[in-house]
Amino acid sequence: MALTDEAITRIRGLIQSGELPPGARLPTEQQLSHQLGLSRSGVREAVKVLEAARVLDVRRGDGTYVTSLAPRLLLEGLGVAVELLRDDTLLEVMEVRRMLEPVATGVAALRITDADVDRLGGILEDMRGAADDAEQLIRYDAAFHRTVIAVTGNETLTSLLDGLSGQTLRARVWRGLIEGGSAHVTLNEHEAIYLALRARDQLLAQASALIHVNTSESWLRTVLAAAPRQHR
Structure with missing residues (x-):
């Protein structure tokens, strides 16, 4: 070695x-x-x-x-690592997201184009149309957030947050929301982020994203608390 x-x-x-x-x-x-x-x-x-x-x-x-040596290539393994984390460590991942994602969304508000706004609006409509279809909602949710962060133009940040928002983690949160009858709450939060970005309001976009990450973290805590101990 x-x-x-x-x-x-x-x-x-x-x-x-x-x-x-x-x-x-x-x-x-x-x-x-x-x-x-x-x-x-x-x-x-x-x-x-x-x-x-x-x-x-x-x-x-x-x-x-x-x-x-592009960031998206070198950081690709991060998503695989997040998928392997134990439940008690996933809350640390959410904490990192809470530190980064709202600020990134605020930056996006300053750099977003009309085409980006239209793209996000279309994804938001797809999310509304997916109703209680967990698989579709997970896919559209990932597309929405990936699009927002990509607007910053920072490939390292985009790759990092994409890796931190693993498919399994996202699925657990969404299934918890649907089973708890609260999917409409997070859909409304996505709309608040969209409206703030469309208005190019940096502070409102940052605050809206922070509320959304906090909601996701709260639901993850609920899901983890209900999970069998052997999965922790």
Whole structure:
């Protein structure tokens, strides 16, 4: 492991220094091993780790390349990690969302275009039409929030919040809302966010998003409290 860790650090250093920029092809395993002064097995394992982290792209029969290193690519694994979190840790995820999402929504209010407003309005209508269809509501809910955050133009923030809003987490909240007969409450909260964004009102958009995240967190607490202890 020590040799692998050293190889990862050395390869990462080549990328960070610009010697291996995004899109660059790595030397062969033998060449890289000689260049770094490390064993081929250590280099091989390091490449596997960096491939899993989406830093490298191994193309069979072609070579190994540095990826685009775009935030959406490097942060893609966050969503997988959130899906694996235990119930008691999911509330920490909601806390992070409460710190980030309202501020991001406020920024979106300053940058939103008429086309973005129309797109959000269409998603909101789809949500209303989905009524008590949990699967549809979950899909439209994800699209609504992804669209709002994407308006900020901050790809890192968009990827981060998308990862924190895992499919399983979203599904548990929505099913709790539907079973509790409160889906209309969160639909109204989505409309409040939409209206604030349409008005380009930063403070109102931020406040509306905070209320919405708080509602989601409250319902998650309710769902977790009712869950069998073995799932916690």
